[in-house]
Amino acid sequence: MDMIPIRLGFSTSYLLRGGSVVVVDCGITRQAGRFARGLEKQGLAPGDVELIILTHGHSDHVGSAAAIRQLT
Numbered sequence: 001m002d003m004i005p006i007r008l009g010f011s012t013s014y015l016l017r018g019g020s021v022v023v024v025d026c027g028i029t030r031q032a033g034r035f036a037r038g039l040e041k042q043g044l045a046p047g048d049v050e051l052i053i054l055t056h057g058h059s060d061h062v063g064s065a066a067a068i069r070q071l072t
Contacts, residue, residue: 006038011060032067
């Protein structure tokens with residue numbers, strides 16, 4: 001399984017890529033576009049994401065969660 005970082009402002013989201021694509025944390029608010037570009041750089045489409053995991057409720061981890069969920 002690969003763990004791929006996607007920089008979202010001052011925070012980082014991670015893609016876990018194995019048999020499926022899992023997102024860990026979603027960064028601060030207004031980062032869905034940057035997230036989408038990070039997926040594209042990895043040759044992935046938003047529909048490839050099967051699961052989003054949020055490690056805890058701090059704004060630098062969940063700020064873009066709703067937007068990324070809608071995107072994916």
